Amino acid sequence: MTYPEDPMDTTIVPPRLSAGLSLHPSGATHGGENTPVIDLADVAVWYGDYQAVRGVSMPVARNQITAMIGPSGCGKSTVLRSLNRMNDLIGGARVTGVVSYHGQDLYARDVDPIEVRRRIGMVFQKPNPFPKSIYDNVTYGLKVNKMDTGRTDDLVEQALRGAALWDEVKDKLKTSALALSGGQQQRLCIARTIAVRPEVILMDEPCSALDPIATGKIEDLMHELAASYTIVIVTHNMQQAARVSHRTAFFTAELDDAGVRHGRLVEFNDTGRIFTNPADKRTEDYITGRFG
């Protein structure tokens, strides 16, 4: 599956003024701890005439890590991309139902998708730093979003510290990002994402291209990031979901009467519950390795 991997690319979707989103740029939230940051109500995603996933209703809680698991093709990435309008960049893709962000419909006409993607950032499966210096990678989003405050050096340091990369790169900020290891590149992509001060970070299998040591570092980092950010992660790795997440959504794909396969959300609950006492047999079969 291919889709543009640069959430900052304003050449793809021209910026519009956003009337709908009125939150503080730091991501300050309305409501209490339990108010969902994002809420999905009967969401379905279509690619042309094909309904890839249907009937998804679940909240994404603030400062928690929500994992999406399930067999290949069940629509995890599709749903993840619906959370920051990344599917807009795929010709023929459309979302029905309601994805709300602090109670506002993310797909309302007057909502600016570029602003959505700044507040709800994304980290991809394959580390995708730009062929630029480490410093320029971090400042890229600041420039694109016209967030250059004159304190750029401080912001770069802050973002790199936030991504647990500062100590490893502080003496070589002007060297190419492509010279970093895969794990460092992925942490740089996280630094690039947090530099624009999002509230939510979406991660689409962020460790699948990394070795176990680099994976461990990203998982540790996710725990740290959850103190300040709301995180949604798609992972194939059930142990990873069990290790890092607070809540887990299990998806599967099932054939309809016409023999067409659609993804659907089977069960959503606290991660401990999903992995020890799932309510649905399909979840149990999956987590015990009997299926998928």
Ligand SMILES: Nc1ncnc2c1ncn2[C@@H]1O[C@H](COP(=O)(O)OP(=O)(O)OP(=O)(O)O)[C@@H](O)[C@H]1O
């Ligand atoms: N750009 C696209 N165009 C058409 N169909 C697509 C596109 N992207 C995904 N699909 C289809 O939507 C369904 C869900 O795909 P998706 O990639 O979301 O599943 P997934 O659970 O993330 O799978 P995987 O774990 O293999 O990445 C699949 O049938 C897939 O072929």
